[in-house]
Amino acid sequence: MKQFMVFVRKEFYHVFRDRRTLLILFGLPVMQILLFGYALTTEIKNAEIIVVDHAGDAASQQLTTMIAASKYFDINASDKSDEDIYKAFKKGKVKCAVVFPIGFGNDLLNGEVAQIQIIADASDPNTAKTLTNYLTAITAEYQQQINPTANIPMRIEPVTRMLYNPELNGSMNFVPGVMALVLMIICTTLTSVSIVREKEMGTMEILLVSPFKPTYVVLAKAVPYLALSLIDLIIILLLAVVALNMPIRGSIILLLLESTLFIISCLSLGLLISSVTRSQQTAMMVSMMGMMLPTILFTGFIFPLENMPWPLQFISNLLPSRWFYVIVKAVMLKGLGIGVIWKETLVLAGMTVLLLTISIKSFKTRLS
């Protein structure tokens, strides 16, 4: 046991004395979460908007004031003609416009369907979609205000002019995917590289010639990286909550346990890679490139799995990250418990046990 602890301590020395490892360990997740998170996050603040008010009545002015008051929009100009909208769009400064038709207030008061037109610059579909969603939300809020106990259908119907893609995933779905991706890459890369480094340096020869059991070498390698990956996990979760406003609706304990399971499966995969590669470079290539692409393609957070042909769906089922993604979404976003995700958990657990067994078995007690 003492041998084991000394080994683990040695691993920590390696990590904390190597800038490259530290960078992968702590720089990479922060960078990736923020990069991926913000690149696809759709929250936009203080977007410039043009309001063309053909109605000019109380209702249209009230709604305009609400739009101006919201943190999402700054009104660029009012009382412009429809022509001006296109000019402004072409300049690229304004992404969105609202047009109140003549008689908007009347229609609203008379219980008819009052229409407003929302025009968005859909050359950036994500932004456009988000902005129209905000406007729709503000409109709904306005309705609520002017008639809190509405039993007659007094409706404002926003008519949106752009291609709207209801299937497009929002940032909510994206963060769990990035979590799976980041954990996968870090765990496999670091473990595989750290073992292959011992082979390259020749220290593996000495370790094997010592009475320390080869199985323990594998486990002693895995333990520090498990601990470090858990720290990573916490960093990722904090970032997700604080920087990307992700909710954690379900049990945090459950989330941590499931993540641990996933981390162990990734570590085992890393061990497996290390026993079939000879140089740190190859190990790095296999773990980073070899794992990154399938994870991005087949986890389901960028390309919906349901639309894939069955052979690809089959492949995706073999990836631990695919199951982990479903679990994280369920726990974080939907607040579901183990009762709903037991099947996915079981699959993930099975994969972990299998990978760990293979990797320990394939670790050689001799050279070559």
Add this chain to the structure above:
Amino acid sequence: MSEKAIVCKDLTKRFGDFFAVNHISFDVDQGEIFGFLGANGAGKTTAMRMLCGLSYPTSGEASVAGYNVFKQQEDIKRNIGYMSQKFSLYESLTVRENIRFYGGVYGLSDKQLKEKGDELITKLGMEKEAKMMVGSLPLGWKQKLAFSVAIIHQPRIVFLDEPTGGVDPVTRRQFWDLIYDAADSGITVFVTTHYMDEAEYCNRISVMVDGRIDALDTPANLKQQFEAASMNEVFYALARTAKRSAD
């Protein structure tokens, strides 16, 4: 020939306040076999790099093959050959492909390449191996081939950095035969080695200690000067005075 292949005066390389090479001065004649000895970390590699035009001296003067190490590094590179234990040929190319490649790098014409290549292969007795991958040759053969390739363009000087490390004694002798042959044809040979018996093959030897050249003479004179029976004892007597810890 009285022309000097290498002229070095107060050549110095300083890293911060550390003098890796500390005011060394020496001349090497054309066609001479010059042994460049020193303990690990004495500054041999740094000095050799400056002479090969790979790094600039901090101060001092030096000319190699008649070219200035400060201003004419490219000319120097064209007129020297270089071979080290670590620098080897491309393992996944055949013997002939390696010859063609390195000959091509030094601007040999197709006709020259063909002639030189044939000549070299015959000289090394490698007719049968000409189409084999270099990776599959024994170490000694690789080293001999690497040396022959390093002088394929008839450079004025060839720099050899521990060329015979780990090679068996018979092949080592054959390697030195090649060196003698090259020197005989007028090529200056500048060689470092850890084998002290090899040092005695050289016309003259310099021994570096702590960045300085502490001894420079023929092996016979050095042995006399240090009252030693072998170069090994000479080297030991000198290197023992080193204050600097290596690397």
Add this chain to the structure above:
Amino acid sequence: MDTVTLQNVSKSYGKNVPPALQDVSFSVKKGELFGLIGPDGAGKSTIFRILTTLLLSDKGTATVAGYDVVKNYHEIRSCVGYMPGKFSLYQDLTIEENLHFFATLFGTTVEANYALIKDIYEQIAPFKDRRAGKLSGGMKQKLALCCALVHRPEVLFLDEPTTGVDAVSRKEFWEMLQRLKQEGITIVVSTPYMDEASLCERIALIQTGQILSIDTPANIIKAYPGKLYALRAPKVYLLLKDTRQYEGMAQCYAAGDTLHLSFKDEAKDHPAGLLSWLESKGHKGVSIEEITPDIEDCFIAKTSIHE
């Protein structure tokens, strides 16, 4: 009983490459300092890896400290010390951390066997907080030796410990080995430097996976076939070329500033014949004398017989 034995061991790394070891047998007595002398690629490292249970041989058996290298590999691993050919410690750990790590790994402490490594360790102790990667060649080598000794092994395997190390450090290293021998540790050491052979009690000359001869250095020199002469003249290279042309010449090669040579037929080809022949070729100041061969001469003689 012999501490290390190899019997008819063969090993090949693949069909298309020549075998690394062919039918190698030798044994090392308890407390002996045994040298494996041969160039790179002779099979020295393969022998070490088989003995330290890192590799399985294709044929033959081997034992270390009475244990079989295949069946009892676990027992062997706790009673041998091994220093691989390449510097194999953790470069990013300090001297002290490396030593402590390996001590614990072998289930012991630095203090328990400090007496054994004291002499060596004290030389590097002033730098104990320096990382191994920043040490000089000689210091690295001393640290590696300390780490291999820290559990007081019965047998110490040193694979080319002096390769690439300068002459001064090499000398010191051999002095350390002599002291360890006094402590009763069996040492098997390999080296490509023939001049180090005389520092071993017994040596095996090895080339391309085959043992050329095994004996004490003195006996190997005694067994040199025929007489060896040293030839001297000012123009060495010309002398070498011309001497090789001489009819009765068996072998002639450079050794430092002299040439070593032997005649095909001692009775016929007297040195005098060679001298007059050389004089006719225009060489002046030529001298010849019979000399005692060194291990390198023996090695060259053995290899040429082998070929």
